[in-house]
Amino acid sequence: MLTFFAGLGLGLSLIVAIGAQNAFVLRQGVRREHVGLVVAVCAASDVVLYLAGTAGLGALVVRHPAVVEVARWAGAVVVLGYGALAARRALRGDEAGLEAAQDGAVPDAGRRVRPVLLTALALTWLNPHVYLDTVVLQGSIAASYGDLRWWFTAGAVVASVLWFVGLGYGARLLAPVLARPGAWRVVDGIVAAIMLVVAVSLVLPALTTSP
Structure with a gap:
């Protein structure tokens, strides 16, 4: 159980930080x-x-840094695109979000699933940090627990x-606050700012290490 809770603690420490994925989940919620x-x-991801x-798999990622680089630049494009949409909503207003907060309705039926699904997948799988954190870092720490490594991973999964x-x-x-x-303009403005910071944090290491 100590190993399980160690994994739980690591999982929370890696995921709680505000980022593009969390901002998207929060907004959809x-x-x-x-x-x-x-x-x-x-x-599930x-x-x-x-x-x-x-x-x-962490060792494979370390041996093939090109995978992380592709995810870095593709992820930066996706994050900037989503940030631009949030900035546009901040300027024009988000009537759908305001109505949902005011009347408590569940607008799922009137919204297309595909854009939401693709955005969730892109913000998750095109983020190089997710590979470094969940695959490389968590995998390395889990390996140090030997036969108990799967208990450690179970804790991270539960987190x-x-x-x-x-x-x-x-x-x-x-919802009452956003009614x-x-x-919603404030929310979308914050989301746009977060996306910009995330995009810069993705590409800055690559730019500073370029010859």
């Missing part, structure tokens, strides 16, 4: 738009990556599932 799908995609890291479920479904508690006109 407040809008009540395909929350179950987004939570499932993010949590973490499970796959944690298991892959524990199984030894990920609890976090995304809590973030996605707990976000609706913010006021102008509130």
Whole structure:
């Protein structure tokens, strides 16, 4: 159990930080738009990556840095694109989000699933940090536990599932705050700023190490 809780603690420390993925899950949760799908995609992706890291995929990632570089630049493009959309909503307003917060309706039926699904996948799998954190770092630490490494990984997996479920479904508690006109503009402005910072953090290491 100590090994399990060690993995749980590491999993939370890696995932709680505010980033592009968490900002997206939070926004979908407040809008009540395909929350179950987004939570499932993010949590399942973490499970796959944690298991892959524990199984030894981390060494493969280290030996092939080109994989991380491709994800870095592709992820930066996706994050910037989503940030631009958030900035546009901040300037024009988000009527759908405001209505969802005001009346508590669940607008899933009127929203297309594909864009939400693709965005969740892109913000997860095109983030190079996810490979370094879940595959390389977590995999390396799990390996140090020897035969108990799968218990350590189980703790990390539980942390990920609890976090995304809590973030996605707990976000609706913010609905009363966001039911006021102008509130969504603030949210989208913050999301746009987060996306810009994330995009810069993705490409800056590559630019500073270029010959």
